[in-house]
Amino acid sequence: MTENLTTHDFCIRLLIVDDEQTIRRLCMTVGESLGFLCLEAESGDAALAVLEEQPVHMILTDMVMPRMSGIEFLEQVKRDYPGIEVAVMTGHGSVETAVQAMKLGAYDYIAKPFAPLDDLRLFLRRMADKVRLVEENLYLRERSETETAVHGIIGSSGSIQHVLRLISRLKDTRTPVLISGESGTGKELVARALHFRGNLANRPFVAVDCGSLVPTLIESELFGYEKGAFTGALRSRQGLLQSADTGTIFLDEVGELPLEMQARLLRFIQEKEVRPVGSNEKVKVDVRIMAATNRDLEAEYKKGTFRKDLYFRLNVVTISLPPLRERRSDIPILAAFFLERLAPGRGVQVSGDAMKALLAYDWPGNVRELENCLERAVALGDQRILEVSDLPPSIAQAEIAAEPVDSREISGHPTDLRATDLEDIERATIERVFSQVNGDKALAGKMLGISRATLYRKLKRYNIGVREHPPQSTTLQ
Ligand SMILES: Nc1ncnc2c1ncn2[C@@H]1O[C@H](COP(=O)(O)OP(=O)(O)OP(=O)(O)O)[C@@H](O)[C@H]1O
Ligand SMILES: [Mg+2]
Structure with a gap:
């Protein structure tokens, strides 16, 4: 089964816990021959100290050790690190301990001494197969979650294929993009894809719904405010533009912004600085601007309800999403x-x-x-x-x-x-x-x-x- 699991290779990290050095050496040799990275500890305490510092996938532990018994150690690992597989080594005639260990969640047990050594080899290989399978599923699940969240733009129509091509061409640029389309056509989805598929993916993505901001609060929301700037401003607050610094600000329904806010936004785009309400100081803010609208902004600027200069600043490239019909x-x-x-x-x-x-x-x-x-x-x-x-x-x-x-x-x-x-x-x-x-x-x-x-x-x-x-x-x- 492991042969197929090559999509994301990783090295199994095995921790061997035994107070006898010869046993540890023996297990290390076998583990290393299987390509594992092997760590060792001579007691349960020492092993717990290792776990605190390093990632470990699986543990092979002795049962009879001074200070902390194998059972105590197993219990603690299962409680604090439930993802780690633990197998136990038992001496002759200690079936009861083995059964107890299995009940506590041990993966399996193997009897010491290991004769022939191949038994140990096979045992560790099977255990690693299980670890890989679990890791692989986890990895696949995470990957498919991010893929649907980020790449989930579905459609085979020419217009959607065109949109997808535009996204791959624009994702690594800082070009302002205006996304237009009726409600529910996927404007925000496109904005997120542009951000999260591109090289700003690890930077902030801040979406502002300009249509739902209370007009009197838009300025302080976008630019922030100083303590005492107005009644109720008990402490200063960073604006949304500043929160998006180094990343993307997505101005959703930008057509809803009142004209005076359009002027302030334009100044921000030109000067790349914000001055919080009530402050005399300007702060440099470097963001990529994306905007979306379900209105016809060209018609709006011709009517005088949207600033023409802002329109041209936002609309360096347009991505239009046609209605589903x-x-x-x-x-x-x-x-x-x-x-x-x-x-x-x-x-x-x-x-x-x-x-x-x-x-x-x-x-x-x-x-x-x-x-x-x-x-x-x-x-x-x-x-x-x-x-x-x-x-x-x-x-x-x-x-x-x-x-x-x-x-x-x-x-x-x-x-x-x-x-x-x-x-x-x-x-x-x-x-x-x-x-x-x-x-x-x-x-x-x-x-x-x-x-x-x-x-x-x-x-x-x-x-x-x-x-x-x-x-x-x-x-x-
Ligand atoms: N091409 C698509 N593939 C998959 N899902 C889509 C697609 N287009 C839209 N959706 C889904 O439809 C819903 C609406 O999309 P989104 O919120 O991006 O639209 P919008 O244009 O911003 O709408 P509104 O103008 O109402 O804010 C979302 O759940 C989104 O995931
Ligand atoms: Mg939207």
């Missing part, structure tokens, strides 16, 4: 992603009719609304298949809108005929997913959120998979 081909993949996240391992799928409704609905609340709708359906439905009846009535009754769907979203060929009907969308979606997974039907079914039988039926109906697919799907734009 303009990229319906993402719906099946998003649905599969959310269902797996909402009910991990349960393999919940969307029935064909329910998927038709999801594809037809207009999603004014965009991806967030889709997520909420599935969350509700998973909570209410008790089956593995989500049916139309599990959807809210407005969605269940949706019929494909009269408005044409952007054909580029569907076919990948801008010059294709406009696809206006649901079957075309379905065919194109299946085709795209199918080619993305290189014809792996099980995976395609999973990504599409349909059963294997349904997938086979549809592949046959649309004549997909008959010809060879290129190994990589063609990208749009």
